[in-house]
Structure formats: structure tokens, C-alpha cells
Amino acid sequence: MTATTLAPPLTAAAPPPAAPRARRRSAAPLVLLAPSIVMLVVFIGWPLVQMIVMSFQEYGRAQIFGQPAEFVGLDNYLAVLGDSEFWMVLARSIALCIVCVTATMVLGVLIAVLLTRLGVVMRSAVSIALLLAWAMPALTATIVWGWIFDTQYGLVNYFLSRVTGTDWTGHSWLIDPVSFFAVAAIIITWGAVPFVVFTVYAGFSQVPGEVLEAASLDGASPWKRFRFVTLPYLRSILLVLLILQIIWDLRVFAQIYALQTIGGVRADTNTIGVYIYSVSMASGDLGAGGAISVILVLIMLLVSAYYIRSMLKQEES
Structure with missing residues (x-):
């Protein structure tokens, strides 16, 4: 009796890997982006x-009238860098920017949190008031605030009296540089707060309710829930807002120029x-x-280099 060995079953050869198809890039994105x-x-x-x-x-007045620029x-x-006035103006601008950005971000976040606690009627009223403040042109707002701080008929002087x-x-209030910039900071912050409020309020929708509920069940206080749960979700939004506010407040023009026209000393402000x-x-x-x-x-x-670098890192990851 002879033992028979069974041949291993024949397996079908795996088909060769298909050659990668060249991706055909559509021209539609470029066409859509072309106008922008x-x-x-x-x-x-x-420019x-x-x-x-x-x-x-x-490039002076002669070049404006056609003479070639040398x-x-x-x-x-x-x-410019050797002019002491430039450095004084730059330091003054940075100080005003720090005050305005800090006040804008703090007030904007606080009002956004307040909107989440208000009822429908009050939230609508506050939102409309913020929209009206945001829609008012900077020059118009400065003139109105100039009337409020008017020397003879201003509401502030009347109230203080x-x-x-x-x-x-x-x-x-405009003749002294300190009070001049205090008034300017009020006007700049008043016009910038609505943008921060609406942006942060919209960002609250990104915070999962389940996470907040779980933190509440674990005994976390409202402050801890806001600090350890809400703020991490809003970090990217707050960073963009911070950079935008720094850029806008550092190059502010209309409010300062209008206040100088009303009564400020231009050389000191x-x-x-x-x-x-x-x-x-x-x-x-x-x-x-x-x-x-x-x-x-x-x-x-x-100023924006940190945000650009972090954004590029996110895209690479």
C-alpha cells in the first residue's frame, strides 16, 4: 500500500497592482478663485x-506734479528710524492698542457669555443694540461721542456736575493727552466690541453640550467649566480675534483724527x-x-506670525 501525497491546492496568482491613475486636476477652483x-x-x-x-x-510735491523720482x-x-518723534508716536500707538484690545476682548467675551444667559426678548434687544453700534461709521460715532464729552453742553460734564x-x-476732555486717549479708547472699544461678541457667541455653538453636562455632573463650577471646557474650544477663534484687533487698533485713524479736529492737540496725540x-x-x-x-x-x-505658523502646522498635520 503506497502513501499518496496530496499536492497543495493551486492558488490563483494575485493580479498585478493597477498602475496609479494620474489625477486630473480640475480648473474649476482656479476659475472660481480668479475674480478674488x-x-x-x-x-x-x-498699491x-x-x-x-x-x-x-x-517722492515729494515735485514728483506729484510729474518730476521724476530719485x-x-x-x-x-x-x-524715520533716527527720528525721536517716530518712536514716541509708535510707543503711544502700542500703548493705546494694548488698552483697547484688552478692553475689547474682555468686554466682548463677557457680553457673549451674558447673551447665552438672557431670554429671547432681551437677547434680541442686546443684539440689535450691538448691531447698531457696529453699523455706525467710525467718523459718525466719534462726532457723537465728541458731543457727549463737549466742554459746554456735554452729557458727561452735566452728569459729573x-x-x-x-x-x-x-x-x-480733549486738551489733555491722557484724557484724550481715554476718550479715544472708549470710542474705539465701543465700536469693536460687537464684532467680538457675535463671533464668540457663534463660537459657543462648537462646544458640545454633552461635555458641559458631564463637567457639571462632576461638580465643576461655572468658572471651571468655562475655563477648562469652553475656552479650549474657543482658543483658535479668540486667537484670530486677538490678532485682528491688534492690527485694527494699531492702525486706527478716523477716531484719532476726528478727535484732534474737535479739540485735541495734534502734536501730543x-x-x-x-x-x-x-x-x-x-x-x-x-x-x-x-x-x-x-x-x-x-x-x-x-504680530500675526504666530497665528500663521500655527495655521501652517495644522494644515501639515
């Missing part, structure tokens, strides 16, 4: 290039935006004004 790209190049890119070129030229290299930058028993009629306007238009030195503008752009890029 053209608008950015025309209205932002080209920015002109400003940079002008900052390396001697290339002066870094002379405009050296003159009634409360303190001292006659505040004739007191100027210039911020970087008004200073660029004064150097470029009043003095007619567009080259120096372009150099200051480029320096301001570089400062803003440094």
Missing part, C-alpha cells in the same frame, strides 16, 4: 508694491496712522510716509 485673486492684486497688491517702491525714493536707497528708513456738586462746565497721514499729506514727503507704512506692515506681520 484679480481684486486682491489690483486693490491690495499693486503695496507702489508703496514699497516709493519708500526707496525721494532713488535714495535706505535714506527714508534711516531718517450733578453728581459731585462741582461745576464741570467748560472742562475739556498723534498715533501711527495719523502720523503717516501728516508726514505724507501735510508735509508732502510721500517717501518717508511710505517708509513708515512699510515698517508698520512689518510690525503687523510679526
Whole structure:
């Protein structure tokens, strides 16, 4: 009796891997983005290039009327950086920016939290009031606030006279630089708070209710729930808001210029935006004004560098 060995079953050969198909990139995204790209190049890119070129030229009133501009290299930058007034204006602008951004972010988050606690009627009323404040142009708002702080008929002086028993009629809030910037900070914060409120209030919808409920069942206080649960979900939103507010408040122009027109001393209350306007238009030195503008752009890029780096890291991951 002979043993028979069974041959192993034949297995079908695996088919060769299919060659990767070349991905055909559609032109539709570029077509859809083309209008926006053209608008950015025309209205932002080209003026920015002109400003940079002008900052390396001697560009004054003669060049405005057709005389060729002379290339002066870094002379405009050296003159600006060597001017003590520029550094004083820059420090003043940064200090005002810190105060306004801090007040705007704190008040914006607090009011957004308040909206979540209000009923439908009160929440609608507060939202409409915020929208009206946000929709008012900066120049119009500054004029209205200028009336409120008017020396003779202002509501603030009248209220202080009634409360303190001292006659505040004739007191100027704009003649002193400290009170001038206090009024300016109120106006700037008043106009910027609604944007922060609506953005943060919309961001609350990203916080899962189950997580908040679980934290509440674990005995976490409202402050701890807000700090350890809500804030981590809002961190990216708050970071974007912070950077936008720094950029907007650092280059503020309309409110400061209008207050100076109403009664402020321009030499003691210039911020970087008004200073660029004064150097470029009043003095007619567009080259120096372009150099200051480029320096301001570089400062803003440094401010937003952290956000840009974190955003790129998120895209890579």
C-alpha cells in the first residue's frame, strides 16, 4: 500500500497592482478663485508694491506734479528710524492698542457669555443694540461721542456736575493727552466690541453640550467649566480675534483724527496712522510716509506670525 501525497491546492496568482491613475486636476477652483485673486492684486497688491517702491525714493510735491523720482536707497528708513518723534508716536500707538484690545476682548467675551444667559426678548434687544453700534461709521460715532464729552453742553460734564456738586462746565476732555486717549479708547472699544461678541457667541455653538453636562455632573463650577471646557474650544477663534484687533487698533485713524479736529492737540496725540497721514499729506514727503507704512506692515506681520505658523502646522498635520 503506497502513501499518496496530496499536492497543495493551486492558488490563483494575485493580479498585478493597477498602475496609479494620474489625477486630473480640475480648473474649476482656479476659475472660481480668479475674480478674488484679480481684486486682491489690483486693490491690495499693486498699491503695496507702489508703496514699497516709493519708500526707496525721494517722492515729494515735485514728483506729484510729474518730476521724476530719485532713488535714495535706505535714506527714508534711516531718517524715520533716527527720528525721536517716530518712536514716541509708535510707543503711544502700542500703548493705546494694548488698552483697547484688552478692553475689547474682555468686554466682548463677557457680553457673549451674558447673551447665552438672557431670554429671547432681551437677547434680541442686546443684539440689535450691538448691531447698531457696529453699523455706525467710525467718523459718525466719534462726532457723537465728541458731543457727549463737549466742554459746554456735554452729557458727561452735566452728569459729573450733578453728581459731585462741582461745576464741570467748560472742562475739556480733549486738551489733555491722557484724557484724550481715554476718550479715544472708549470710542474705539465701543465700536469693536460687537464684532467680538457675535463671533464668540457663534463660537459657543462648537462646544458640545454633552461635555458641559458631564463637567457639571462632576461638580465643576461655572468658572471651571468655562475655563477648562469652553475656552479650549474657543482658543483658535479668540486667537484670530486677538490678532485682528491688534492690527485694527494699531492702525486706527478716523477716531484719532476726528478727535484732534474737535479739540485735541495734534502734536501730543498723534498715533501711527495719523502720523503717516501728516508726514505724507501735510508735509508732502510721500517717501518717508511710505517708509513708515512699510515698517508698520512689518510690525503687523510679526504680530500675526504666530497665528500663521500655527495655521501652517495644522494644515501639515
